[in-house]
Amino acid sequence: QVQLVQSGAEVKKPGSSVKVSCKASGGTFSSYTITWVRQAPGQGLEWMGRIIPLLGIADYAQKFQGRVTITADKSTSTTYLELNSLRSADTAVFYCARGGQFPFDSWGQGTLITVSS
Amino acid sequence: NFMLTQPHSVSESPGKTVTISCTGSSGSIAGNYVQWHQQRPGSAPTTVIYEDNQRPAGVPDRFSGSIDSSSNSAFLTISGLKTEDEADYYCQSYDSTNLGVFGGGTKLTVL
Numbered sequence: 754q755v756q757l758v759q760s761g762a763e764v765k766k767p768g769s770s771v772k773v774s775c776k777a778s779g780g781t782f783s784s785y786t787i788t789w790v791r792q793a794p795g796q797g798l799e800w801m802g803r804i805i806p807l808l809g810i811a812d813y814a815q816k817f818q819g820r821v822t823i824t825a826d827k828s829t830s831t832t833y834l835e836l837n838s839l840r841s842a843d844t845a846v847f848y849c850a851r852g853g854q855f856p857f858d859s860w861g862q863g864t865l866i867t868v869s870s
Numbered sequence: 871n872f873m874l875t876q877p878h879s880v881s882e883s884p885g886k887t888v889t890i891s892c893t894g895s896s897g898s899i900a901g902n903y904v905q906w907h908q909q910r911p912g913s914a915p916t917t918v919i920y921e922d923n924q925r926p927a928g929v930p931d932r933f934s935g936s937i938d939s940s941s942n943s944a945f946l947t948i949s950g951l952k953t954e955d956e957a958d959y960y961c962q963s964y965d966s967t968n969l970g971v972f973g974g975g976t977k978l979t980v981l
Binding site: 788790797798799800803812813814815848850855856857858860861862863 | 871903905907909914915916917920921924926958960962968969970971972973974975
């Protein structure tokens with residue numbers, strides 16, 4: 754059973770960048786996808802983008818184009834979400850989720866990013 | 871922009887059946903698979919329905935999914951409601967460029 758383990762909570766300054774990691778364990782880095790989802794406090798889920806780690810190909814929701822980068826390190830089975838030009842509205846929990854046997858068959862535990870001066 | 875619209879909240883009594891709708895703003899909702907995700911307070915989401923009507927292992931058969939092309943809607947039906955089903959439910963699909971979209975979520979209260 755694949756488990757996704759995300760990096761810990763961070764506090765960032767407005768205008769800075771953050772890089773969140775998502776490590777897959779208990780499985781292989783085969784031709785599945787990793788999707789990143791944002792959830793602001795008290796709000797719904799928001800699809801940010803996804804990557805096929807084996808190929809390194811990523812695509813992004815239009816809302817985040819130019820501000821987000823999703824990458825993968827096959828050697829460590831880890832996927833990264835980098836978000837730039839942070840603002841207070843980016844304060845949220847970020848989830849990674851795997852598309853393997855089916856879309857979103859495993860979810861990470863979530864990473865809280867707080868943007869505050 | 872393609873959007874999925876859900877009711878903000880629904881409520882029903884234990885043992886009853888509830889259905890949550892998810893309506894596509896354009897195109898055909900039947901053209902791309904719909905997933906449903908359950909999120910209990912303070913927890914990460916989990917998938918309860920994938921590919922319109924498939925249940926992951928471990929999800930009880932009280933949960934079912936369906937599509938109605940005439941209303942361009944997907945539906946999540948939960949029968950024999952239990953208090954543990956109380957959660958937020960999100961539908962998810964893809965737009966015409968195959969980018970993901972979530973519905974706004976529905977808060978299910980079992981009272």
